[in-house]
Amino acid sequence: MTDAAPPARPEARSPRGFADRRGADVAAERRIVARVSEVYERWGFEPLETGAFEYADALGKFLPDADRPNEGVFALQDDDEQWMALRYDLTAPLARFAAQNWETLPKPYRRYAFGPVWRNEKPGPGRFREFVQCDADTVGSDRPEADAEIIAMACEGLRAAGLSDGQAVVRVSNRKLFDGLFDAGDVTDPVQRLTALRAIDKYDRLGWEGVAALLGEGRLDESGDYTKGARLPAAVTATIQAFLGSAGEGSRSQTLDAIARIGGLGAAGEAALTELSGIDRALASMGVDQAAVRFDPTIVRGLEYYTGAVFEAELLLDTTDDKGRAVRFGSIGGGGRYDDLVARFTGEATPATGFSFGVSRLASALRAAGRAEAARRGPVVVIVFGEADMQAYLDAVAELRRAGIAAELYLGRAGMKAQMKYADRRGAPAAILLGGDEIAAGQVTIKDLDAGRALASDLVDNEAWKAARPGQQTVPRGALVGTIRGIIEASSITDGAHE
Amino acid sequence: MTDAAPPARPEARSPRGFADRRGADVAAERRIVARVSEVYERWGFEPLETGAFEYADALGKFLPDADRPNEGVFALQDDDEQWMALRYDLTAPLARFAAQNWETLPKPYRRYAFGPVWRNEKPGPGRFREFVQCDADTVGSDRPEADAEIIAMACEGLRAAGLSDGQAVVRVSNRKLFDGLFDAGDVTDPVQRLTALRAIDKYDRLGWEGVAALLGEGRLDESGDYTKGARLPAAVTATIQAFLGSAGEGSRSQTLDAIARIGGLGAAGEAALTELSGIDRALASMGVDQAAVRFDPTIVRGLEYYTGAVFEAELLLDTTDDKGRAVRFGSIGGGGRYDDLVARFTGEATPATGFSFGVSRLASALRAAGRAEAARRGPVVVIVFGEADMQAYLDAVAELRRAGIAAELYLGRAGMKAQMKYADRRGAPAAILLGGDEIAAGQVTIKDLDAGRALASDLVDNEAWKAARPGQQTVPRGALVGTIRGIIEASSITDGAHE
Numbered sequence: 001m002t003d004a005a006p007p008a009r010p011e012a013r014s015p016r017g018f019a020d021r022r023g024a025d026v027a028a029e030r031r032i033v034a035r036v037s038e039v040y041e042r043w044g045f046e047p048l049e050t051g052a053f054e055y056a057d058a059l060g061k062f063l064p065d066a067d068r069p070n071e072g073v074f075a076l077q078d079d080d081e082q083w084m085a086l087r088y089d090l091t092a093p094l095a096r097f098a099a100q101n102w103e104t105l106p107k108p109y110r111r112y113a114f115g116p117v118w119r120n121e122k123p124g125p126g127r128f129r130e131f132v133q134c135d136a137d138t139v140g141s142d143r144p145e146a147d148a149e150i151i152a153m154a155c156e157g158l159r160a161a162g163l164s165d166g167q168a169v170v171r172v173s174n175r176k177l178f179d180g181l182f183d184a185g186d187v188t189d190p191v192q193r194l195t196a197l198r199a200i201d202k203y204d205r206l207g208w209e210g211v212a213a214l215l216g217e218g219r220l221d222e223s224g225d226y227t228k229g230a231r232l233p234a235a236v237t238a239t240i241q242a243f244l245g246s247a248g249e250g251s252r253s254q255t256l257d258a259i260a261r262i263g264g265l266g267a268a269g270e271a272a273l274t275e276l277s278g279i280d281r282a283l284a285s286m287g288v289d290q291a292a293v294r295f296d297p298t299i300v301r302g303l304e305y306y307t308g309a310v311f312e313a314e315l316l317l318d319t320t321d322d323k324g325r326a327v328r329f330g331s332i333g334g335g336g337r338y339d340d341l342v343a344r345f346t347g348e349a350t351p352a353t354g355f356s357f358g359v360s361r362l363a364s365a366l367r368a369a370g371r372a373e374a375a376r377r378g379p380v381v382v383i384v385f386g387e388a389d390m391q392a393y394l395d396a397v398a399e400l401r402r403a404g405i406a407a408e409l410y411l412g413r414a415g416m417k418a419q420m421k422y423a424d425r426r427g428a429p430a431a432i433l434l435g436g437d438e439i440a441a442g443q444v445t446i447k448d449l450d451a452g453r454a455l456a457s458d459l460v461d462n463e464a465w466k467a468a469r470p471g472q473q474t475v476p477r478g479a480l481v482g483t484i485r486g487i488i489e490a491s492s493i494t495d496g497a498h499e
Numbered sequence: 500m501t502d503a504a505p506p507a508r509p510e511a512r513s514p515r516g517f518a519d520r521r522g523a524d525v526a527a528e529r530r531i532v533a534r535v536s537e538v539y540e541r542w543g544f545e546p547l548e549t550g551a552f553e554y555a556d557a558l559g560k561f562l563p564d565a566d567r568p569n570e571g572v573f574a575l576q577d578d579d580e581q582w583m584a585l586r587y588d589l590t591a592p593l594a595r596f597a598a599q600n601w602e603t604l605p606k607p608y609r610r611y612a613f614g615p616v617w618r619n620e621k622p623g624p625g626r627f628r629e630f631v632q633c634d635a636d637t638v639g640s641d642r643p644e645a646d647a648e649i650i651a652m653a654c655e656g657l658r659a660a661g662l663s664d665g666q667a668v669v670r671v672s673n674r675k676l677f678d679g680l681f682d683a684g685d686v687t688d689p690v691q692r693l694t695a696l697r698a699i700d701k702y703d704r705l706g707w708e709g710v711a712a713l714l715g716e717g718r719l720d721e722s723g724d725y726t727k728g729a730r731l732p733a734a735v736t737a738t739i740q741a742f743l744g745s746a747g748e749g750s751r752s753q754t755l756d757a758i759a760r761i762g763g764l765g766a767a768g769e770a771a772l773t774e775l776s777g778i779d780r781a782l783a784s785m786g787v788d789q790a791a792v793r794f795d796p797t798i799v800r801g802l803e804y805y806t807g808a809v810f811e812a813e814l815l816l817d818t819t820d821d822k823g824r825a826v827r828f829g830s831i832g833g834g835g836r837y838d839d840l841v842a843r844f845t846g847e848a849t850p851a852t853g854f855s856f857g858v859s860r861l862a863s864a865l866r867a868a869g870r871a872e873a874a875r876r877g878p879v880v881v882i883v884f885g886e887a888d889m890q891a892y893l894d895a896v897a898e899l900r901r902a903g904i905a906a907e908l909y910l911g912r913a914g915m916k917a918q919m920k921y922a923d924r925r926g927a928p929a930a931i932l933l934g935g936d937e938i939a940a941g942q943v944t945i946k947d948l949d950a951g952r953a954l955a956s957d958l959v960d961n962e963a964w965k966a967a968r969p970g971q972q973t974v975p976r977g978a979l980v981g982t983i984r985g986i987i988e989a990s991s992i993t994d995g996a997h998e
Contacts, residue, residue, distance in 0.1 A: 010556040012598035012844040015583045018550025020596055022610075026546040042900050044878035044907030044925075047525040051517025051629050052551070052585075052615060057509040074552075076575045084514045086551075097519055099511035106924040108910045116551060130550050141910035145889065149908070285893040345511040379543035390644065394784040401541050408543030409648070411607045411640035425605040426543075 017123025018130050027376060028363045033114050033134060036157040040112040040136050043153045048111040050093040052118075056083040058096045060305075060344065074120045086118040090135040091305075091341065091354060098139045098352075099345035108140035114359065128360075135335075137354030139342060144278030147309045147337060147353045151279070151293055152286045154313060154333065154355040161362060162371040163315075165289075168332065170313045171296035172252075174276055175306050175336070177259070180269025181243070185236035194304055196230035196240075201300040203244055204330075211244070212237065239264050247296045252280045255295040275308060301336055308337035311355060319368035332365050333357025377491065378427030379406035380484055383419050385435055392434050396444070396480060403481045405488070424449060429488050438474065445474045446483050450491045516622025517629050526875060527862045532613050532633060535656040539611040539635050542652045547610040549592040551617075555582040557595045559843065573619045585617040589634040590804075590840065590853060597638045597851075598844035607639035613858065627859075634834075636853030638841060643777030646808045646836060646852050650778070650792055651785045653812060653832065653854040660861055661870040662814075664788075667831065669812045670795035671751075673775055674805050674835070676758070679768025680742070684735035693803055695729035695739075700799040702743055703829075710743070711736065738763050746795045751779045754794040774807060800835055807836035810854060818867035831864050832856025876990065877926030878905035879983055882918050884934055891933050895943070895979060902980045904987070923948060928987050937973065944973045945982050949990045 014020065021029070037047070056075055075085035087093050090113045098109060114134040123129050136153060138146045151170055158168050178200070182193050199214030206214075213219035215237045218229035232240075239262065246258040256276055259265075265273070276295060283293055301310040315329035335355035342350035366372055380400055382393045393409050400407035410419050423431040433445035451471030475483050513519065520528070536546070555574055574584035586592050589612045597608060613633035622628050635652060637645045650669055657667050677699070681692050698713030705713075712718035714736045717728035731739075738761065745757040755775055758764075764772070775794060782792055800809040814828040834854035841849035865871055879899055881892045892908050899906035909918050922930040932944040950970030974982050 009844055009846060010554070010559075012557065012595050013554065014550055014557075014592075014595065014599075015552050015554060015577060015581070018552055020550070020600075021548045023545045023547075026548050030546075041875070042878075042903065042905045044880075044905055046522045047529075048522075049520045049525050051513055051519070052617070053514050053517055053629075055509070055512065055514060058511065058513070060509075074575060076573060078514060082514070093513075096511050096513065100513075101519075106921050110907065110910075118551070130552070138910060142912070143910050145893070145908060146910045149910070282889070282893065285890045286897060345508055347508055376540070379541075381543075390781070391784045394644070394781065398785060404541065406541045406543055408609065409644060411609075411637060411642050411645045411648070413641070422605050 015129075017121075017128050019128055024376075025363070028366070028372060029132065029359050031373065032161045032359055032362055032366075033132075035160040035162075036134055037112065037114070039157045039160045040153065043110075043136075043149070043156075045110045045112040045136050045153075048094070048097065048113050049115065050087070050090075050097055050113070052086050052116070053084045054087055054093055054096060056085045058345075059085050059087065059092050072120055074118050088119050089117050090115065090133050090356065091137065091338070094135070094137055094139070094354075095338075095341040095352070096345065098350070099342050102342070102346065102350070105140075108138050108146065110136075110138045112136040126364075131361075132359040133356055134359050135354055135356040137335075137352060139352040140350060141353070142339070142351035144275055144309075145282040146351075147275075147311075148279045148282030148286060148288075150335065150353055150355045151311055152283060152288045154311070154335075154357075155288060155292050158313065158332075158357075158362070162366045162373070163369060164371070166291065167317060167369050167371075168313055168315055169291070170293045170311055171299045172276070172279065172293060172309060172311050173295065173297050173299040174272035174309050175300070176268040176272035176275070176308060177243070177265065177297060178240075178300070180266030180272065181236065181239055181264065183268055184264050184266035185233055185239070187232060187236060192230050192232070195228075196232055197300050198302055199230055200240065200244070200298070201302045203298045203300075208241060208244065212241070215240065243297050247298045249294075251290045252283070252293070252295045253277075255297075256280070259295075259297055272308070279309060301334055305338045305341050306336040307339040309353065310334070310336035313355075313357065315365045315369065317365075317369050329365055329368055332362055377406070377429050377488060379408045380430050380432060381419070381423035381426060381428045382407065382409050382432040382434070383416065383423075384410050385416075385433075389434060389436065389439060392439050393432075396432055396434060399481060400484065403485075405481070405484055420447075429491050430484055432480070438477075442477050443474050444477045444480050445472060446480070446487070447472045448487045450487070514628075516620075516627050518627055523875075524862070527865070527871065528631065528858050530872065531660045531858055531861055531865075532631075534659040534661075535633055536611065536613070538656045538659045539652065542609075542635075542648070542655075544609045544611040544635050544652075547593070547596065547612050548614065549586070549589075549596055549612070551585050551615070552583045553586055553592055553595060555584045557844070558584050558586065558591050571619055573617050587618050588616050589614065589632050589855065590636065590837070593634070593636055593638070593853075594837075594840040594851070595844065597849070598841050601841070601845065601849075604639075607637050607645065609635075609637045611635040625863075630860075631858040632855055633858055634853055634855040636851060638851040639849060640852070641838070641850035643774055643808075644781045645850075646774075646810075647778045647781030647785060647787075649834065649852055649854045650810055651782060651787050653810070653834075653856075654787065654791050657812065657831075657856075657861070661865045661872070662868060663870070665790065666816060666868050666870075667812055667814055668790070669792045669810055670798045671775070671778065671792060671808060671810050672794065672796050672798040673771035673808050674799070675767040675771035675774070675807060676742070676764065676796060677739075677799070679765030679771065680735065680738055680763065682767055683763050683765035684732055684738070686731060686735055691729050691731070694727075695731055696799050697801055698729055699739065699743070699797070700801045702797045702799075707740060707743065711740070714739065742796050746797050748793075750789045751782070751792070751794045752776075754796075755779070758796060771807070778808060800833055804837045804840050805835040806838040808852065809833070809835035812854075812856065814864045814868065816864075816868050828864055828867055831860055876905070876928050876987065877922075878907045879929050879931060880918070880922035880925060880927045881906065881908050881931040881933070882915065882922075883909050884915075884932075888933060888935065888938055891938050892931075895931055895933060898980060899983065902984075904980070904983055919946075928990050929983055931979070937976075941976050942973050943976050943979050944971060945979070945986070946971045947986045949986070 073085040073088050075083055078084050116130050117133050118130050196215055199211050203211050214229050215232045216229045218227055220226050242262045256273055299310055299312050312334040313332050315332050317329055318326050319329050320326055333356055337353040339351045382397050397407050397409050428449055430449055431447040438444055448471030572584040572587050574582055577583050615629050616632050617629050695714055698710050702710050713728050714731045715728045717726055719725050741761045755772055798809055798811050811833040812831050814831050816828055817825050818828050819825055832855055836852040838850045881896050896906050896908050927948055929948055930946040937943055947970030
């Protein structure tokens with residue numbers, strides 16, 4: 001079919017912002033998903049998988065800074081002219097699913113989900129247009145215990161994934177604190193409110209000066225971009241400043257007391273304090289440490305749809321980037337209460353709360369925290385000397401696999417030296433040599449590649465290395481599995497960097 | 500933010516051909532993926548994950564019956580005007596990845612992958628536009644041992660997923676058999692060849708009469724659609740008939756002998772026999788049963804890109820459909836050798852072979868084969884009597900979760916009766932009742948919901964049922980975990996149909 005080939009060869013490249021992930025990286029992310037799933041199921045959350053596409057109107061426009069239609073999403077028109085788009089998170093599909101199946105679902109409905117989400121944004125270093133999220137949500141409960149459960153479960157999930165106590169903190173606040181403050185200050189325009197919330201959300205990065213500019217006329221950033229401000233009344237801005245200043249390192253109830261003392265919260269703000277108190281009581285009942293979950297009024301979350309409690313999980317580690325510079329890792333997940341999202345469809349208020357984290361981001365965090373686990377070893381490689389003894393090679397491979405040891409026959413056509421190099425690049429713990437002499441004598445030669453690597457770095461003299469044949473032993477054929485087991489157990493390689 | 504709500508409410512529905520999957524269905528598919536992954540890694544295959552989008556030119560046009568640009572795929576234009584499309588299988592992305600990274604990959608490169616693929620086709624019952632595939636491929640080996648390994652590993656993967664010996668067969672043939680036959684009969688037009696191959700691929704469904712029509716002038720099917728035929732010379736059609744008739748139930752080498760006796764195979768056909776014989780030898784060395792893997796010249800596979808051996812895995816079970824009618828389950832996966840797919844990018848011939856199956860389809864097959872496993876039980880539900888005793892409820896939940904038992908607090912606001920109904924619909928093995936009296940007495944009442952269900956079906960008299968309080972016991976609070984363990988172990992529920 002040679003003439004079916006296109007006239008010009010396509011270039012082997014993938015679209016920007018879409019990554020290929022191999023071996024150890026894939027394994028690390030799968031481990032996170034498996035362990036977090038185990039925790040979430042033990043807490044009574046049921047797995048749910050929805051399709052990649054939703055109708056654009058069902059998805060809504062809740063991405064920050066995305067006011068144009070289909071901005072930020074990958075959208076296309078179906079055969080019947082309806083616009084559909086790839087999901088940009090797992091919350092919007094849950095709201096659609098819950099609304100569609102509300103009558104038949106057990107209520108409250110607890111579900112967790114993981115899978116890819118897509119953002120049609122400008123990709124950059126570490127910024128992808130496709131990434132895996134993992135969410136847990138409870139739909140149909142207005143209880144503070146529901147929020148507390150989500151927060152406490154997120155903490156247990158992060159620990160199960162590999163973070164130690166003290167390596168992460170979940171900061172919690174409540175959107176209604178600002179609702180009350182806006183009400184009290186006569187800020188009624190929803191666009192103005194959202195602009196102000198998104199400004200406050202940048203407190204962590206910009207500090208008070210930057211936020212103050214964005215709450216006022218606007219701000220010119222270092223790149224020369226001008227962002228229009230929320231133009232809040234000065235009195236409201238002053239209360240916000242006091243507010244943000246109340247974030248301390250005290251206990252949760254101490255922080256609530258400090259916020260209450262500021263005053264000017266309006267009815268919504270008082271309701272927020274009551275809700276946060278309920279969450280605090282439930283967290284205490286669940287034995288959640290004061291250091292693991294804090295109240296912090298600087299937490300806002302950029303998404304428009306939050307209506308009550310908001311959470312943000314942050315890694316408490318200074319780490320280093322690729323160039324060895326110290327960087328703060330920052331947020332690894334978040335969530336909150338979104339009581340209006342199901343009502344978009346049904347018209348009936350349906351309280352809901354949830355937490356979400358990026359799986360690749362958590363994997364990076366674990367690497368940064370020095371908690372990456374030993375990569376699975378590569379397979380044992382059986383070397384091919386010639387066609388005649390194929391049966392003996394295949395027998396050895398089969399015997400190792402039956403014993404639960406990853407093993408393979410070298411399937412190329414290259415010589416001995418290239419085969420040994422191949423085994424090394426595969427991260428093989430050992431290579432199996434079954435030459436004619438060994439087969440005739442009922443023996444097998446096993447090359448311990450880790451021992452070989454270690455010795456090679458000591459023996460600078462190439463001839464001496466050859467003479468020593470480091471890590472090579474000839475044993476009776478019946479001792480194959482036992483010898484390989486010994487080599488794998490002795491190997492203390494802790495990374496997968498064999499390639 | 501009530502005035503941020505859209506003027507009209509969107510309808511809660513998902514695009515046609517995209518399914519939501521819950522609880523037990525999700526768990527069944529994950530179990531398959533986990534078990535097959537374990538086998539594939541033990542056989543030396545490395546996991547790989549690529550992005551959902553590929554450039555359209557990199558993806559190529561290899562879907563059957565898709566001759567128009569972007570036909571059959573979900574495509575859209577990127578910001579830079581380049582067309583990209585969601586992958587329609589996992590083979591095309593692998594070819595792109597291998598071509599892009601060929602210099603740095605260990606060669607031959609063995610990888611497996613699973614994930615969603617998308618086909619922009621007309622959806623129908625059981626026919627989705629998104630489904631999960633699981634592939635394993637070896638790139639860079641022309642050895643028949645590579646094909647044999649893929650076939651043998653597919654058999655072990657299917658067994659690990661839950662199929663018994665004898666429930667599936669892999670049928671193997673070689674495209675070059677037909678290449679040789681076309682060469683010998685002077686059929687040189689590649690379009691004519693592909694039309695003929697796709698006709699032969701329908702032998703299973705249409706029988707010889709139907710195939711003969713498609714190899715000749717064309718065929719009018721029952722729905723009134725006319726398919727243009729391949730217009731092969733009569734002599735070639737006659738040889739094909741003899742060919743298809745040689746598929747027997749004999750051993751692999753007997754089938755090869757029968758094919759050889761037909762003759763007229765040309766040089767390519769002779770090469771096919773040599774390759775199949777090499778595969779047979781390797782399969783025998785790997786201990787693969789004659790009944791598990793057969794040679795069968797009726798196997799063609801519809802995809803254009805196959806160049807040598809082709810495989811098809813079929814379920815050997817007559818099963819029943821939703822309406823109780825007997826149906827043949829048919830193919831659950833397949834694959835073959837595609838030596839030109841990497842060369843599309845690099846211009847250098849790179850032999851490759853692989854096997855793919857649909858994960859949902861295998862899950863259906865396992866259900867049909869009566870091999871679906873017991874669904875995981877729902878969580879134990881702790882009933883809420885009032886706010887005052889929340890601490891006692893949360894303590895019980897925490898204690899059960901710590902013991903590894905899935906448990907939850909009822910988080911709604913409904914009364915006792917609704918809570919018991921909720922526990923039942925969640926598939927809970929038990930409900931925990933901690934009333935004021937129980938708490939004061941250091942006790943807990945446990946309702947065994949399975950026992951309750953069983954007894955309820957015996958006791959027709961509602962009053963008698965109430966008096967008997969089936970499956971309800973009050974025990975010391977310290978006996979909570981032990982009692983629940985006993986109930987879960989005794990429960991012999993084998994399906995998840997609680998909703």
